[in-house]
Amino acid sequence: MRTPSPLPQQLRHRPFTLARARSLGVTRRRLDASDVRRVVGPVFFHGPGEPDLRAVLECLVGLYPGIWASHLTAALLHEFWLPPRFRRPGDLHISRARKQPQVKLSGLVCHRPLVLDGEVSTLQGIPVSTPARTWLDLAGTLEHDALVVLGDQLVRLPRWGRELQFERWSTPGQMAELLTAHPNVPGTARARAALKDVRVGSDSPPETMLRLALVRSGLPEPELQVRLNPADRNSPEADLGYRRYRIAIQYDGEHHRTPAQQASDNRRDGYFDRARWRYFKLGREDLRTSFTRACQLIREAIVEAQGDAVPGLNA
Numbered sequence: 001m002r003t004p005s006p007l008p009q010q011l012r013h014r015p016f017t018l019a020r021a022r023s024l025g026v027t028r029r030r031l032d033a034s035d036v037r038r039v040v041g042p043v044f045f046h047g048p049g050e051p052d053l054r055a056v057l058e059c060l061v062g063l064y065p066g067i068w069a070s071h072l073t074a075a076l077l078h079e080f081w082l083p084p085r086f087r088r089p090g091d092l093h094i095s096r097a098r099k100q101p102q103v104k105l106s107g108l109v110c111h112r113p114l115v116l117d118g119e120v121s122t123l124q125g126i127p128v129s130t131p132a133r134t135w136l137d138l139a140g141t142l143e144h145d146a147l148v149v150l151g152d153q154l155v156r157l158p159r160w161g162r163e164l165q166f167e168r169w170s171t172p173g174q175m176a177e178l179l180t181a182h183p184n185v186p187g188t189a190r191a192r193a194a195l196k197d198v199r200v201g202s203d204s205p206p207e208t209m210l211r212l213a214l215v216r217s218g219l220p221e222p223e224l225q226v227r228l229n230p231a232d233r234n235s236p237e238a239d240l241g242y243r244r245y246r247i248a249i250q251y252d253g254e255h256h257r258t259p260a261q262q263a264s265d266n267r268r269d270g271y272f273d274r275a276r277w278r279y280f281k282l283g284r285e286d287l288r289t290s291f292t293r294a295c296q297l298i299r300e301a302i303v304e305a306q307g308d309a310v311p312g313l314n315a
Contacts, residue, residue, distance in 0.1 A: 004033035013047040015039055015055045017063060040092055041105035050089055053077065057126050060094065064103050068120050068127035070095035070111055072141070074134040077123055081153065081205045083146050095129065113137070116181060131169040132178055139187030144194055145212060151175065151198035152208045159203075172198055201225045206251045206287050207239050210294070214240075217295040219302065222249065228271055236271040238279075245305040246277045247298065251287075278305070 008024045010016075021031060021044065030036070036046050043059045045051040053076060057069055069077055071093035072086055095111040096103060103110040119133040129137060135150050142150070155172055158165040172195065179192050201224030202208045215221050226241035226248060227233075238248035252265065272279045278301045286294045 004030065004035055007036075007046055011046055015043055015045045015051045015059050017059050018042040018044065019063075040107040054124060054126055056092070057094075060092075060108075061127065064094075064096070066100050067094045067096045067103065067110075068129060069093070070113070070129045070134065071109070071137045074129040075138060075150075077126065077128050078131050078134060080131075080134070080150055083142070086141075111137075113185070114182070119178075132175055135170075135175070136178055136182060136185055136188070136191055139185070139191035139194070141187070144190065144197075145209065147191060147194035148197045148212065149205045149208045151194055152200075152202040153205070155198060155200050156202060157200065172200070199224060203239065204251065204253060206253060209287065210249070210251055210282065210291050211240060213291040213295055214298065217299065219295065219299060228275055228277075236268040238268075238272065241277075242302065245302050246275075247280070247301055247305065248272050248277050249280045249282065249294075249298065251282045253284075 007026060007030070010024060011021060011026070018028075018031070019042070022028075031038075031044055036044055039045045039051055039056055040060070042063065043056055045056075053073070057073075057077075061067060068074075069092075072082070072090070073093040075082055075086075091107055091109045093109045093111065094103065095113055095115070098112045098114070100112075102112065115129075115133070119130055120127055121130050122128065128134075131154055135147070135154060138150070139147055154170040154175065155168055157168055175195055175198070179188055179195065182188060197212065199208075199211070202211065203225070207224075211222060211224070220242065222240040222242055224240055225237050226239075226243060227235040227237040228248075229235035238250050240251075241248040250265075250269075269279060269281065280294065280298060280301075282291070282294050
């Protein structure tokens, strides 16, 4: 088999458009070689692996002015948590104003929604639906719990000094206003139901899933980010808990496996232990089993703390 001629350096290991290739003297026949593949429409990619999503969108934005990334593609750009089946590469989702022509390409889904001022922003140079608008657009695709998880992430308060994000993406009130402004978007009713379960204070998807599991098991809704001493901002805190029963619950994800984080966690755990709180530390195996066993153990702890007649505790 004949070895393809080298591509110009500007096209190697990156997405590029057909027009860009031709401007550099690359023939259409050369683009049919095994080291080049079509990504979507007139956008090609040279090299192994998957092309960078932002670079592909840059090509498309240059070809089709007025488009913006939306729906699942916007969620990936915002680095939203998504259910596993939506994390795999698939069709790209873009949107365009209704007055502009539809973009019809294989591998591309073009939406033409009604958008209001402030619902499209720019992320690293790429026009994209805002986080809140992306959440609404996904309401026609995602199930209730996934929408609650994303809603919790929209309204969570960033940890100052611990992350690059300084402000939360939205508030429950702003999300309610968004739903009122778009009563006919597919999934609005599902989004409205999910918003009722959105809470400020969940720092991770597993924390949200744990809270939902506790409530569905008949337990009272837990407090979030429970400080051992509420009057002290530097007091150790647990992800969830029941202060009235002196029960703290912690979900330790993958980032808790580093030696430094484990040392910090051990200090936190010790504070709760010395204060004579019941302390539950949960992890990946509990998540895999939908927290079934954890809910039972926490139920038993509440009953032990308060007796059989526990307000809000269903049989």
